[in-house]
């Protein structure tokens with residue numbers, strides 16, 4: 001079963017067999033997208049480019065990626081969440 005992943009380090013969408021956490025190219029943390037394989041393969045080049053564009057924004061990526069517990073507690077995920085919460089004045093420590 002193929003799943004669609006995005007690597008923020010490569011700025012690239014990877015189609016990978018199974019739920020992968022690390023990029024096969026750079027070994028960085030991947031985000032798995034909600035877009036399923038069939039949907040992705042039906043997209044044309046411009047739609048794929050648009051999807052990759054969305055993924056490059058952490059806020060958009062948060063909306064279109066699935067959230068696994070492992071990813072949720074990763075350093076990368078926390079940093080992403082913190083960057084999203086930067087507008088908030090609530091500074092819990």
Ligand SMILES: [Zn+2]
Pocket residue numbers: 007008009010011023024025026027028
């Ligand atoms: Zn990568």
